[in-house]
Amino acid sequence: MISQPKYRIPKKGLTVWRIHAAIEAVILLVFVIVAIVLAYVFDWPKWIYLISIVVMIADLVFGIYFFPKIRWEHWRYEVREQEIEIQQGLFIVKRTLVPMVRVQHVDTSQGPILKHYHLASMSISTAATTHTIPALTEQEADQLRVHISELARVAEDDV
Amino acid sequence: MSRNVNRLHPITIMISFFASLKSIVIPGIIILLGSGLNYSFNPFSKQFIDTLIVIVIILFVLCMILIISYINWKRFVYWFEDEELRIEYGLFVKKKRYIPFERIQSLNYKEGIFHRPLKLVKVSIETAADSGGKSEADLTAITRVQADTIEKEMKKAKKQLSEVEQNERVDFYNSPNHQSVRTIIHRMSKKDLILLATTSSGIGVVFSGLAAIMSQFDDWIRYDELYGQLQSFVKLGTIIVIIAVLIFLLISWFVSVVITFLSYYEFVVEKEEDKLFISKGLLEKKRITIPMKRIQGVRIVENPFRQLFGYSTIVIESAGSSGEKGERKIVLLPLVKKQLAFKILEKLFPETQWDLPLERAPKRAKRRYLLTYLYWLTPIVLSISYFAFPYGLWVLIILPLALILGAWQYKSAGYAANEQQLTVVYRGISKTTFVTFKQRIQAISLSQSYLAKRKSLGSMTVHIMSGSSGSVASIKHFDQENLEGIFEWYQPNTHSLQNKK
Numbered sequence: 001m002i003s004q005p006k007y008r009i010p011k012k013g014l015t016v017w018r019i020h021a022a023i024e025a026v027i028l029l030v031f032v033i034v035a036i037v038l039a040y041v042f043d044w045p046k047w048i049y050l051i052s053i054v055v056m057i058a059d060l061v062f063g064i065y066f067f068p069k070i071r072w073e074h075w076r077y078e079v080r081e082q083e084i085e086i087q088q089g090l091f092i093v094k095r096t097l098v099p100m101v102r103v104q105h106v107d108t109s110q111g112p113i114l115k116h117y118h119l120a121s122m123s124i125s126t127a128a129t130t131h132t133i134p135a136l137t138e139q140e141a142d143q144l145r146v147h148i149s150e151l152a153r154v155a156e157d158d159v
Numbered sequence: 160m161s162r163n164v165n166r167l168h169p170i171t172i173m174i175s176f177f178a179s180l181k182s183i184v185i186p187g188i189i190i191l192l193g194s195g196l197n198y199s200f201n202p203f204s205k206q207f208i209d210t211l212i213v214i215v216i217i218l219f220v221l222c223m224i225l226i227i228s229y230i231n232w233k234r235f236v237y238w239f240e241d242e243e244l245r246i247e248y249g250l251f252v253k254k255k256r257y258i259p260f261e262r263i264q265s266l267n268y269k270e271g272i273f274h275r276p277l278k279l280v281k282v283s284i285e286t287a288a289d290s291g292g293k294s295e296a297d298l299t300a301i302t303r304v305q306a307d308t309i310e311k312e313m314k315k316a317k318k319q320l321s322e323v324e325q326n327e328r329v330d331f332y333n334s335p336n337h338q339s340v341r342t343i344i345h346r347m348s349k350k351d352l353i354l355l356a357t358t359s360s361g362i363g364v365v366f367s368g369l370a371a372i373m374s375q376f377d378d379w380i381r382y383d384e385l386y387g388q389l390q391s392f393v394k395l396g397t398i399i400v401i402i403a404v405l406i407f408l409l410i411s412w413f414v415s416v417v418i419t420f421l422s423y424y425e426f427v428v429e430k431e432e433d434k435l436f437i438s439k440g441l442l443e444k445k446r447i448t449i450p451m452k453r454i455q456g457v458r459i460v461e462n463p464f465r466q467l468f469g470y471s472t473i474v475i476e477s478a479g480s481s482g483e484k485g486e487r488k489i490v491l492l493p494l495v496k497k498q499l500a501f502k503i504l505e506k507l508f509p510e511t512q513w514d515l516p517l518e519r520a521p522k523r524a525k526r527r528y529l530l531t532y533l534y535w536l537t538p539i540v541l542s543i544s545y546f547a548f549p550y551g552l553w554v555l556i557i558l559p560l561a562l563i564l565g566a567w568q569y570k571s572a573g574y575a576a577n578e579q580q581l582t583v584v585y586r587g588i589s590k591t592t593f594v595t596f597k598q599r600i601q602a603i604s605l606s607q608s609y610l611a612k613r614k615s616l617g618s619m620t621v622h623i624m625s626g627s628s629g630s631v632a633s634i635k636h637f638d639q640e641n642l643e644g645i646f647e648w649y650q651p652n653t654h655s656l657q658n659k660k
Contacts, residue, residue, distance in 0.1 A: 082651035083650060083651055091608055091609060092606050092607065092608045093608075093612075094604050094605065094606035094607075095604060095605045095646070096602055096603070096604040096605075097602060097603050097604075097646060097649055097650060098601070098602045099649070099651050100651075101651075102600075102601050102602065126602060126622075126624075127478065127624040127629070128601040128602070128622045128623060128624045128625070128628065128629025129601055129602050129622045129629055131602070
């Protein structure tokens with residue numbers, strides 16, 4: 001049994017996810033309202049009301065509360081001298097190992113919500129894959145970006 | 160090196176004319192049909208003027224394409240200077256592209272139907288910087304002599320580079336053995352070609368076989384007595400549809416046989432120094448070059464039908480474009496007996512072991528393999544057989560088939576690793592043996608669902624580079640600790656970098 005990667009993403013990251021989920025919930029709410037109004041106007045069967053309301057409540061409970069929480073609990077990462085390890089997932093927990101020599105470039109990005117909480121997301125790209133750490137504190141993101149770009153050298157062999 | 164500017168052969172105009180024609184023909188037809196079918200060639204008809212206008216527009220568009228093709232050809236020049244291939248082109252904006260010879264990774268040749276009678280060739284030049292699966296530059300039609308010149312210049316530049324380092328100069332063209340030896344690795348026999356063509360679309364074969372069997376059933380199932388007149392009318396409709404579908408399948412199978420035959424005709428693999436050359440084709444000849452060091456992995460694919468006869472297909476995954484649009488994977492050996500395939504691969508990759516003993520999926524994983532498809536198939540199948548009773552009952556056949564497929568996948572799956580190499584075997588419908596090397600793997604992921612965790616099973620995905628993006632191989636439901644062993648094998652173990660937070 002290998003030990004898990006050491007670091008969690010900051011707790012504020014969870015808040016950001018919840019805000020994202022809430023925004024999506026608002027969009028869903030619009031659809032639900034449209035469905036209910038249509039059902040009322042055109043006299044559609046009653047179960048449409050029921051399904052719409054159940055979907056909405058399920059989204060509020062799971063989409064905003066449980067899923068981000070579970071996801072946050074599963075999320076771990078660790079940047080070591082020669083490798084990066086990431087663990088993530090909701091129902092299926094996935095652990096990915098990327099050797100430093102395979103890293104081609106690192107990007108950090110920051111949307112308005114992340115910025116408000118002084119967070120940033122970081123993507124690490126290899127020739128074949130991209131791995132994103134969705135929330136890091138700004139200083140940490142900067143530090144890691146510098147670290148990784150120092151450590152990641154273009155491999156001798158072709159790709 | 161000469162400063163003589165070269166042009167492409169004028170046939171380029173026709174080639175690009177037809178290429179652009181091909182891309183507008185379908186939207187063109189849609190537009191013409193969309194405007195209604197009121198065309199008339201009767202000079203006294205009301206629609207005659209409209210028809211004339213349409214014809215004039217079509218002619219105008221054709222002329223424009225031709226003119227643009229001509230200007231494009233006129234503006235496209237290339238020459239050799241300072242160890243570089245220099246190209247200038249562009250319709251409105253003049254673009255220049257200078258490619259140093261030593262940077263050229265490979266030259267891919269293609270001879271289409273326009274090229275053949277004029278002894279011309281299309282050369283695609285590839286460098287390491289290829290992006291989006293496109294080659295660095297295409298010379299649409301040049302003579303073979305010119306193509307050879309480029310190749311010679313490229314070799315010369317590379318040779319000089321290495322010889323400057325050795326402080327030694329050799330007159331390249333005068334030295335008798337500057338041509339390095341090119342050995343034939345594999346030449347596909349006619350018998351194999353025919354076998355490849357006829358089994359090229361397995362589904363077609365299966366369906367035409369099924370059709371033959373089904374037609375026998377008709378004789379002793381007496382539908383007429385079972386159903387009334389209305390049903391027999393419906394049945395007639397169904398039969399017509401079935402026959403139409405079968406004819407369609409048969410035709411598509413036949414077409415795929417012909418296409419495969421034409422495109423794999425004279426399939427030859429050669430090796431020279433550290434490069435592989437694959438050439439093939441009857442009407443359209445192609446030759447692609449693959450530098451050995453760009454090969455990221457090898458797949459041995461055995462589809463069930465061919466596996467029955469001990470045949471397999473060898474596909475290589477190479478970084479950079481394969482010289483063929485839309486095809487990331489390069490077929491190295493389209494159809495060979497597995498034993499022969501191993502021999503050829505051993506010759507090409509002497510350090511790789513092709514028959515490592517495999518670690519299999521544990522017994523406790525068997526149930527998960529069997530149930531994989533049943534989870535979501537069962538509800539669908541049951542509802543179809545319920546709503547489309549009684550014919551829908553036929554759909555139930557899928558369930559045992561899915562079970563058998565699951566069992567088969569369980570039996571096929573496996574992996575093996577030695578010092579440098581990782582072999583992963585899995586089956587979708589075809590069995591694939593994927594071989595790659597530690598320094599080629601871009602990332603490895605292990606994943607585990609909650610249920611799998613309780614049984615300490617897990618799945619593994621291996622990412623490598625292929626084409627301009629990536630390619631993956633995964634195995635499911637293996638022992639967690641074993642997979643973690645692979646994880647550790649891949650890990651360049653070191654201490655943690657981050658300080659305490």
